[in-house]
Amino acid sequence: MSMFPIASYTVGAGGSYGVDLSSISQAYTHLQVRIFARSAGSIADHVRVSPLNDQTPTNYRCHYLYGNGTSALSGSNQTTAGQIGFLTSGIPYSTSQSNTFATYIVDILDYTNTSKYKTVKAIGGWDDNNVSGTNANVSLSSYVWMNTAAITSVTIASVNNPMVQGTRIDLYGITSSGITGA
Amino acid sequence: MAITSLTRNSIQNPNKYTDLLAGNSVYEVSSLVPIATITATGSQSDLTFNNIPQGYQDLLMVGSLRTTYAGATSGLNITAYYSGYPSTVQSVTRLFGDGAGAGSNRYTTQDAQIIGDIPAATSTAGLYGSLVWHMLNYSNSTTYKTTLSRVACDRNGAGTTFLTAGLGRYTGAITTINLSTFSGSFYYAAGSTVTLYGVKAVGQ
Numbered sequence: 001m002s003m004f005p006i007a008s009y010t011v012g013a014g015g016s017y018g019v020d021l022s023s024i025s026q027a028y029t030h031l032q033v034r035i036f037a038r039s040a041g042s043i044a045d046h047v048r049v050s051p052l053n054d055q056t057p058t059n060y061r062c063h064y065l066y067g068n069g070t071s072a073l074s075g076s077n078q079t080t081a082g083q084i085g086f087l088t089s090g091i092p093y094s095t096s097q098s099n100t101f102a103t104y105i106v107d108i109l110d111y112t113n114t115s116k117y118k119t120v121k122a123i124g125g126w127d128d129n130n131v132s133g134t135n136a137n138v139s140l141s142s143y144v145w146m147n148t149a150a151i152t153s154v155t156i157a158s159v160n161n162p163m164v165q166g167t168r169i170d171l172y173g174i175t176s177s178g179i180t181g182a
Numbered sequence: 183m184a185i186t187s188l189t190r191n192s193i194q195n196p197n198k199y200t201d202l203l204a205g206n207s208v209y210e211v212s213s214l215v216p217i218a219t220i221t222a223t224g225s226q227s228d229l230t231f232n233n234i235p236q237g238y239q240d241l242l243m244v245g246s247l248r249t250t251y252a253g254a255t256s257g258l259n260i261t262a263y264y265s266g267y268p269s270t271v272q273s274v275t276r277l278f279g280d281g282a283g284a285g286s287n288r289y290t291t292q293d294a295q296i297i298g299d300i301p302a303a304t305s306t307a308g309l310y311g312s313l314v315w316h317m318l319n320y321s322n323s324t325t326y327k328t329t330l331s332r333v334a335c336d337r338n339g340a341g342t343t344f345l346t347a348g349l350g351r352y353t354g355a356i357t358t359i360n361l362s363t364f365s366g367s368f369y370y371a372a373g374s375t376v377t378l379y380g381v382k383a384v385g386q
């Protein structure tokens with residue numbers, strides 16, 4: 001696997017909801033989004049990765065498995081207006097252990113393929129030495145985007161409140177091999 | 183004269199150009215760069231990466247591991263740290279499944295992150311557990327260190343898979359990573375390997 005950086009965004013002192021990344025190169029086979037995030041708000045929050053060329057909530061579906069330090073739980077949801085895209089399972093917020101950020105790695109496979117619906121997988125989470133109790137969790141998730149369009153631009157942003165300084169979002173392109181067959 | 187062969191070593195500054203044409207092309211080098219590999223000798227209770235270079239953005243570690251503990255499995259403990267770092271500041275939240283059910287637990291205020299189990303002496307010979315471990319922002323001096331790891335330990339009729347988020351409550355840049363058995367009486371089995379990679383940032 002060869003992985004190449006495409007774009008990076010770091011939240012500054014004023015905080016920010018995130019970033020719109022446009023004109024994503026179509027030269028790669030897969031995309032990887034690497035997220036290091038914390039919310040400035042006082043309620044639980046998530047980071048969403050949303051292809052900008054589809055704002056239809058019912059086109060996104062997720063199944064997830066997560067552990068909160070006490071129980072393993074699973075669920076499924078379809079996005080709603082205002083939460084469109086592939087949502088991570090949660091990031092630390094103001095009452096969590098200070099200086100603590102969640103890490104998520106989101107893989108978008110075959111993002112340029114116009115014959116396939118897009119399948120996305122993510123792992124990630126955070127621990128804060130039990131300060132947040134069961135709000136801190138680690139998860140693995142799968143998503144589908146019921147649209148065959150190539151992904152050319154995405155929004156990567158928090159849902160409820162701005163993210164704090166130190167939050168970082170990186171987009172990488174992953175190439176495949178030109179070698180075919182045995 | 184036609185060019186019939188060309189090697190990377192024959193090019194001055196090979197990281198700079200994608201083609202041999204005069205112009206403005208820039209050669210793209212993969213952002214995933216191997217730093218070091220450790221192969222266990224069979225007499226080491228710790229596998230340690232020292233003097234980790236600070237020139238990358240993130241770290242990735244991939245391993246194939248087994249111990250000589252006199253049982254079916256033993257715990258895999260990882261500590262990423264720097265000289266003078268505080269003790270008992272490691273914690274983890276784990277998600278795991280063993281084929282019969284799924285569960286989650288947590289370890290707090292530890293000296294190492296206890297991230298999963300790997301095969302040990304009484305497991306079938308040739309079985310090694312697999313490890314993928316991430317740390318983003320390892321050289322950042324203002325944030326605590328979050329890790330994300332997967333450990334797979336399938337033993338053909340038994341086994342457990344783990345997904346773990348870990349926290350090191352310190353802000354110093356990471357210079358050392360230690361994989362410990364927490365024992366002087368058993369070791370990482372010969373054939374165990376672990377490789378550390380650096381992940382470059384945009385513009386590096």
